[in-house]
Amino acid sequence: MPEVQFTGSLSVLAPIAVAAARAVVSLPAAAARENNTFRKMTLVQHSPLFANVLPSEGREIVSAARECQFSRRDRIFLAGDPVRQVTLLTSGSAKIVQFGQSGTEVILGLKGPGDVVGALGVCPQDHHCSTAQALAASHALIWDTGVFETFSQRFPQLRRNITHILCQQLRELEERYREISTEKVSVRLSHQLVRVLNQLGRRVNGGLEIRLSREELAQLTGTTLFTVSRLLSDWNQRGIVSTRREAVSVHNFQALAELAEEE
Amino acid sequence: MPEVQFTGSLSVLAPIAVAAARAVVSLPAAAARENNTFRKMTLVQHSPLFANVLPSEGREIVSAARECQFSRRDRIFLAGDPVRQVTLLTSGSAKIVQFGQSGTEVILGLKGPGDVVGALGVCPQDHHCSTAQALAASHALIWDTGVFETFSQRFPQLRRNITHILCQQLRELEERYREISTEKVSVRLSHQLVRVLNQLGRRVNGGLEIRLSREELAQLTGTTLFTVSRLLSDWNQRGIVSTRREAVSVHNFQALAELAEEE
DNA sequence: GGAACTCTTTGCGCAAGAACAAAGACGTCC
DNA sequence: GGACGTCTTTGTTCTTGCGCAAAGAGTTCC
Known part of the structure; x- marks a missing residue:
């Protein structure tokens, strides 16, 4: 070479x-x-x-x-x-x-x-x-x-x-753009997480993790960090994601994707 | 040739x-x-x-x-x-x-x-x-x-x-995308009108006209036709635009652009 | 000319989510 | 290790603008 x-x-x-x-x-x-x-x-x-x-x-x-x-x-x-x-x-x-x-x-x-x-x-x-x-x-x-x-x-x-x-x-x-003008925040956030995890997610003991703050997720999704925080807390309790400071990781990728459908 | x-x-x-x-x-x-x-x-x-x-x-x-x-x-x-x-x-x-x-x-x-x-x-x-x-x-x-x-x-x-x-x-x-995630509807609509008029506006006796329905303007701006209708009615009364069925024309282009700033 | 259709206006109630506030967790830098 | 800074959570209040309904205006097609 x-x-x-x-x-x-x-x-x-x-x-x-x-x-x-x-x-x-x-x-x-x-x-x-x-x-x-x-x-x-x-x-x-x-x-x-x-x-x-x-x-x-x-x-x-x-x-x-x-x-x-x-x-x-x-x-x-x-x-x-x-x-x-x-x-x-x-x-x-x-x-x-x-x-x-x-x-x-x-x-x-x-x-x-x-x-x-x-x-x-x-x-x-x-x-x-x-x-x-x-x-x-x-x-x-x-x-x-x-x-x-x-x-x-x-x-x-x-x-x-x-x-x-x-x-x-x-x-x-x-x-x-289609999502932000037609879907509500929860759907947008879950879709955005899926996209971002696929693009930049790192494998961390069995899950994919993305290192973004609540505020950055809000800026990606077109909402406020408060709303992001509330949604993630909820999903965290329901076992769909696990939240850390300036990071979110997902083990149950399927559930996250489905989240978008139901709501 | x-x-x-x-x-x-x-x-x-x-x-x-x-x-x-x-x-x-x-x-x-x-x-x-x-x-x-x-x-x-x-x-x-x-x-x-x-x-x-x-x-x-x-x-x-x-x-x-x-x-x-x-x-x-x-x-x-x-x-x-x-x-x-x-x-x-x-x-x-x-x-x-x-x-x-x-x-x-x-x-x-x-x-x-x-x-x-x-x-x-x-x-x-x-x-x-x-x-x-x-x-x-x-x-x-x-x-x-x-x-x-x-x-x-x-x-x-x-x-x-x-x-x-x-x-x-x-x-x-x-x-x-930046506008839809940060600006409110009135600003987005006026900006969108300016853009669309510049791209496709037709000269009609001293003004520029665009042939789009309220609903289409809403679909461009990420809002509902009702909100678009209300805003355009208001601007119409204030002499900034003149509304017709399935069309909007603008004589006071300047005012339309400034509209975005003030609100 | 008028019936049918589509588009637009306007009123009213309501909900999603923004704004603000304040407290709590986490990390870091001396 | 403790003080500081940043990030996050959670509660409360409030506004924008959406949803729906119903009436009105403008076209089109017989």
């Missing part, structure tokens, strides 16, 4: 436009580096962004990226910033939010490893209309939009993948 | 998968046909789908389409149908809807001349998850997905445009 060219040094040269992003400049031992490379490549190969892209091409594209890491709550980009980069999460997770007047916050989507964070398909001269914030310590590969655009031209499959990703996002948001 | 090859005959041969679509088989006089061609080409050239596509290429792509027309309320495709076609509206308008349980209907978006109706960027083996219905008598150009895919491969700009269109749609829905 050809050595992937590292860009740790490059990231020192290139201006880091991402707010709060710290370049990975710690120089690990060669073994750790090999290991990191391997992890990165396998992840990338499973990302929807690189679906049906040849491994050799994938490696070339990845080698042109620089690596960044984010701490929990770091902003990856801010609404209003010009779109300069394409960011592929390799670990951790992030939320895409918008703010209403009076500071109310809405979560438009969550991103996990293998997901592209940010405005795919936007004209480079456009501006972000959402803010992305890390939910946990995360790593990412970052390309400048110009560089990525060049790759898109050379590898048409890349652009096809982007189209597909956008389409997926649109469909999910359409589903959420 | 090279003659555009007509496909009126072709549409007789090709199986028409679109429900309720009637192929244009009336054979107009050559002059009318010329005129129609011209109208079609100028419209197409202004469609976001053909932005920055060479006129010659545009003509080739258009000549491979067949033409259909739809009457008001005709279904263009149904949720659950396999995605077989790409449909470009050349006149009229359509709504994209989804149904909740108990028959409640949500309008996810409206399409006008130059807009692509349907699932762009979906895998051909996928199925529609929305229904498209003509709001008025409409004409459209239709390509089979396979044919259109071939063009996308030959003309990369086409795929870039699709990406861009999807991105636009995503942004609009994100905006609507």
